[in-house]
Amino acid sequence: MDKKKKRPVDEFPWQEYDKEEFKEKYPYLAKELDEGAELVIEGYRTKEEYEEEAMDFSGYNPTVIDFIRRCETDEEALEIINWMEDHGEITPEFAKELRIKLVKEGVRSFGSKKEWGWYERHRKR
Incomplete structure (x- = not known):
């Protein structure tokens, strides 16, 4: 059987693979898929949830x-x-990077506004 020549677009991750070709190309991934996941992700944090987490600011x-x-x-x-x-x-150099980010994306691109009392509200008790 003649194999057709692959084009660059054929290398995109959404292409379908023959099971043996997949195992040959990606042996560890194939093993994980066959055995099932050991790590179950039940959720993820958004940026806002992370920022709301209590922190220790002593010496910060x-x-x-x-x-x-x-x-x-x-x-x-x-x-x-x-x-x-x-x-x-x-x-x-860092100042220049900050200025570029400020001009391109604005002050809120550095994070949400820290109001008065922010550290007191976010510290570990």
């Missing part, structure tokens, strides 16, 4: 991102970035 030193998340506007965030760079708290 806020990062530039923590300060940016306190800002209301892009202009305030830019002031924070400039100040942190001028005072040697962040590198010029």
Whole structure:
């Protein structure tokens, strides 16, 4: 039997495989599929759920991102970035990356706003 020449599109993951070809190409995955999953995922966390988890802040030193998340506007965030760079708290390279993200995506791209009392509400008791 003549095998037809495969095209690049034939390598996409949704293609159908002959069972033996699949076992040959992906032996460990085939074994997992044959034996069944050992790990069962019953759910996942969303970003908001993760942020709401209680944390231990003793000895925690806020990062530039923590300060940016306190800002209301892009202009305030830019002031924070400039100040942190001028005072040697962040590198010029990192400051540039933060500015680019700020211009392209806005202040909320760094995370939800941290209101007054955020650390008290999110600490382990």
